[in-house]
Amino acid sequence: MLWVAIIGLVATGVALALAGRRVAFLSRLATSGQPAPERLRYARENVGAEIKAQVVEVFGQKKLLKWTPSGTAHFFVMWAFFILATVYLEAYGALVQGAITGEPDFHIPLIGTWPVLGFLQDFIAVAALAGLVAFAAIRVKNSPKRLGRGSRFSGSHLGGAWLVLFMIFNVIWTLFLFRGASINTGNFPYRSGAFASELTARILPTSTLLEEIGLLLHIGVMLVFLVIVVNSKHLHIFTAPLNVLFSRRPDGLGAVPEMRSNGKVLDFEEADPEVDVFGRGKIEDTTWKGFLDFYTCTECGRCQSQCPAWNTGKPLSPKMLILDQRDHAFQVAPYLLAGDAQKDSYPQDVLALLEKPLVGEEGVIHPDVLWSCTNCGACVEQCPVDIEHIDHIIDMRRYQVMIESSFPSEAGVMLKNLENKGNPWGLPEGKRAEWIEELASREVDPIEVTMVDDKMPEDVEYLFWVGCAGALEDRARKTTKAVAELLHIAGVRFAVLGPMEACTGDPARRLGMEFVFDMLARQNIETLNEAGVRKIVATCPHCFNTLANEYPQLGGHFEVVHHTQLLAHLVEAGKLTPVTPIEEKITYHDPCFLGRHNKVYAQPRDIMATVPGVRTQEMHRCKERGFCCGAGGARMWMEERIGKRINTERVDEALTTDPDTVSTACPFCLVMLGDAINEKKNTGQAKETLEVVDVAQLLIKSVKGEPVASGPAGR
Incomplete structure (x- = not known):
């Protein structure tokens, strides 16, 4: 057994050294960016909120479970990492004890022979195996080769994802090999409970050598997996809890963060463009929290699948926005960390890479990507690891507008x-x-x-x-x-x-x-x-x-x-009483800055529910998954030249409910949806009586018994 311990411990040392080297590199790269003291300060001052976030989002997987099939699969695979850590504790204990005493019958003190733990270990391993099957099925069903842009995995590093699934599978089968062989040799700590290991033992011969090989394989797979994880997108296994810890609360929506330079809020009266950082013009202008976002992206594509720009044929994918920055950061990292003193010795291709603008026709991010964003917040809402895509976009826009004076020309009129x-x-x-x-x-x-x-x-x-x-x-x-x-x-x-x-x-x-x-x-x-x-x-x-x-x-x-x-409060209090029936079928459009950004979903619906005669029909995409009208992020004052118009897409969805009226609670939505409805009327795709109105107009109509006046066409 001594030779097994030597091989296992040497391999562990090598793997930890390789992983540690990678972690040190990632840490140095992140801290080479801009400071973000407000993130640390908030985490210190709001310990209760941060503990709740860890329990709900990390351990409870709340955001992931919004997508039930994949969320459930991920829940079991994630918990397998935690629970099966006890198996690795047993494996290393057996490794060391076997080398010392020759009897690798180690068990965890106090709880190590408890049948419930043995059952839990086997159950979570089997559940994780089922999760792997579900993941494989989901990836095959949603393959970019089949669905193209319609796949949320479009643009993701697919090979790396399959490799990780394969490595998790290796962890599980070697686990059962090691445990089954241990049962046959009498070195297994549990006399009952470990049902899957016991089934495995029945098909394995009794062999000390097989137990030793199983032990080494199980440890070796884990060590290889560790090295792969810290060099892949699955780094999120370690960084996701940190990203959740330092994210904005209650979420990354609502307010745009203050403009900061070198960690301090920028004072425009004293600001110096030669010294201060105005937004983000190069990758070094990213804060360490921004780098943490890069490291944490799981490439799941949930943000991409919900993005109104991506869904209407525009080049913006929130996922790719993060990945393109991450890939560029890794490309230039060795040179950034080397310092300016060595720049004179760099070849031209390296200098060109270092001088590559973050945004530009030949930059890391194409301008059309940057200016397609409506700030609707769908990406932030859906991200299971609290990446703050809008913050990245706003920072890059700040540099383009305030330093480069590069933005859509029609928006310049609005600014003036x-x-x-x-x-x-x-x-x-x-x-x-x-x-x-x-x-x-x-x-x-x-x-x-x-x-x-x-x-x-x-x-x-x-x-x-x-x-x-x-x-x-x-x-x-x-x-x-x-x-x-x-x-x-x-x-x-x-x-x-x-x-x-x-x-x-x-x-x-x-x-x-x-x-x-x-x-x-x-x-x-x-x-x-x-x-x-x-x-x-x-x-x-x-x-x-x-x-x-x-x-x-x-x-x-x-x-x-x-x-x-x-x-809604006045109606509930009896100060406003809807009395006149409005015999109409109405579908409600959630304004992004009212719904996702501020979580006001119930009150507009409550108002409509009090109006006699109103029949409501939700659109397929509603509430937290509502689809943008296209006006946010200053897009109201920019032309939409790429792909399908977002307001047209939203009205097409509204028309599937066959409504008499479309209601909303935002003047921008009123204009955008009204324009699209008028276009549909002109082509005979919508009935002439169809109108878009604010819920307040519906309420006054019922309270006073007067018709809702339709607005003029045009924007």
């Missing part, structure tokens, strides 16, 4: 309008009050809307943040007036800023122009604070998200609700 007029359309600020005049001048039931002059009146509870679209876009104005009237009927005192209101800065920030966002946000925060505003209701999910989640970064702390949340 934001700077000069405070709204994306460049309309005079006085037009923000036109809807107020329209309500006040109605012949029937005129409504006087209070406009903040200097301070919020004491008897006013909410500031109604109307937003640029709600004040200036014809279709969105109908929502604004409906909400104002509903609040008036419910007796809720509210006021508006009118011409003093400016764009929240969301389009600028999502485009990457952080400076313009900073300017607009500080201006609005100052206005709100001077007016004494504490509670805000907003109809636009983009405004809602920015006011609630991003303004606190600049000191703007307000209680912000979306109009559907407030209206």
